[in-house]
Amino acid sequence: MNIGEAAKRAKLPVKTVRYYAEIGLVSPNGRSASGYREYDEIAIRKLKFVARSRSFGFGIPACRELLSLFEDRSRESADVKNIAKARIAELDEKLLELRLLRDELSHLADSCAGNARPDCPIIDGLAG
Amino acid sequence: MNIGEAAKRAKLPVKTVRYYAEIGLVSPNGRSASGYREYDEIAIRKLKFVARSRSFGFGIPACRELLSLFEDRSRESADVKNIAKARIAELDEKLLELRLLRDELSHLADSCAGNARPDCPIIDGLAG
DNA sequence: TATAAAGTTTCCAGTGAGGGGAGACTCAAG
DNA sequence: CTTGAGTCTCCCCTCACTGGAAACTTTATA
Structure with a gap:
């Protein structure tokens, strides 16, 4: 299957699929005689x-790691869980x-009259 | 005042101050005879x-807009408030x-045993 | 069969908001 | 006079792509 079809199936732009191939994240399984990437x-x-x-x-980088765990049928679920937990902590x-x-911005906005006069607590707040 | 002192006063890296000058966000008010940026x-x-x-x-871009409002003593506070409200909506x-x-990731993580066995609902969830 | 259209290739350049470092210049202190 | 710190410009790097150009292949139509 050519890159266009692969991209459609994965719901990704063609450029992105090509990019993933370039950085070795998801490689095509080969090339046709004319040089087209082939995906299975x-x-x-x-x-x-x-x-x-x-x-x-x-x-x-995290995708690379997850992908290697995805491909490794013998890995422990704990390995995956640790990555997920780290990501949850980040979130x-x-x-x-x-x-x-x-909340801080909202507080500033609430205290601003928002009218035609130039006094503005938001600007004052941003000025520190 | 030279860029180093200005950066220290604004608590910004020197590189950043130089970058702001380059893009015309905050220009130095002049250059010394030897070419040093001078800030007041x-x-x-x-x-x-x-x-x-x-x-x-x-x-x-938003900073540029806010800065022009900051500098404009005759602008209406409503102009500022509108920008702040748009930013709050984005947030x-x-x-x-x-x-x-x-929540979705957490749900996946919760349903994963996280043990030595390879069954992993997180991987399954990511695989779709 | 000829040709046009669509798909694919590589390469180059740019994004936002700077960061890192090289090589040259300037300034202040000892 | 020298040394060290500060500053200058210039160029490349980041991340995860995205866009475009020129050349090629494949497919569809006349």
């Missing part, structure tokens, strides 16, 4: 796996940070 | 303002997205 069902599954992992916010940290940011 | 108190205030705005997650959207991600 196994490669498609890996592409889908990566697409979904990326959508969960895993970076490429919690990010969520906390964003919540604080949101 | 007004430039320092702008640097601090940008540093704080960036820490609130505003991008460079809310991002928060919602991250919360969903976190």
